[in-house]
Amino acid sequence: MFNLVIFGAPGSGKGTQSERLIDEYGLYHISTGEVLRDLIARGTELGKVADSYISKGNLIPDDLMVSILADILDSNPEAAGGVIFDGFPRTINQAKALKQMLADRGAKVHAVVGLEVEDDELIERLVKRGKESGRSDDNLETIKQRLEVYHTQTSPLKDYYVAEGKYHAIPGSGSIDSIFESIKESLSTIR
Ligand code: AMP
Numbered sequence: 001m002f003n004l005v006i007f008g009a010p011g012s013g014k015g016t017q018s019e020r021l022i023d024e025y026g027l028y029h030i031s032t033g034e035v036l037r038d039l040i041a042r043g044t045e046l047g048k049v050a051d052s053y054i055s056k057g058n059l060i061p062d063d064l065m066v067s068i069l070a071d072i073l074d075s076n077p078e079a080a081g082g083v084i085f086d087g088f089p090r091t092i093n094q095a096k097a098l099k100q101m102l103a104d105r106g107a108k109v110h111a112v113v114g115l116e117v118e119d120d121e122l123i124e125r126l127v128k129r130g131k132e133s134g135r136s137d138d139n140l141e142t143i144k145q146r147l148e149v150y151h152t153q154t155s156p157l158k159d160y161y162v163a164e165g166k167y168h169a170i171p172g173s174g175s176i177d178s179i180f181e182s183i184k185e186s187l188s189t190i191r
Pocket of ligand 1 (some may be wrong): 032033054055059060083
């Protein structure tokens with residue numbers, strides 16, 4: 001069993017690399033962003049609450065996000081075989097909650113892959129994606145807010161996972177294939 005966190009700023013390639021990692025390691029994919037966008041698309045009450053944060057580029061409050069994640073873990077037995085967490089945790093509180101949630105289920109985070117990309121490149125990628133994705137948060141104003149949120153609330157997680165000896169820093173520029181090879185090579189030390 002192997003639980004992996006894929007970590008990085010918006011636009012760093014978490015979703016793209018997750019797709020490859022799922023195949024490589026046979027993991028169950030949980031993208032909290034996708035889960036929230038699905039709730040919004042279905043017009044649920046929870047979706048309406050989520051949309052009020054997402055459309056402004058802000059994070060969903062920790063308590064709510066953690067309870068949504070716990071529900072997903074409990075309602076998907078495949079998750080017990082190993083998960084790739086994509087977009088979660090995004091705060092130190094979420095990381096602590098994840099540690100507890102997994103410990104309660106006899107599991108742990110084995111590794112954190114941190115995709116590191118400069119802000120200028122992130123903005124360029126997200127603006128381009130916005131033209132194709134139709135995502136309400138891929139516009140310049142919201143992108144800048146999401147990067148601000150990343151730097152203030154999410155990036156401190158790097159030190160948290162470095163201290164736990166789990167952080168694998170991966171330069172996130174270059175081709176999708178070469179980045180994937182770097183991830184595999186880095187993880188080969190623990191797999
Ligand atoms: P993503 O698809 O991962 O870029 O997430 C899109 C948006 O969903 C984020 O900008 C947040 O508003 C929200 N979101 C996704 N994951 C989380 C999380 N772990 N905690 C709080 N908000 C989240």
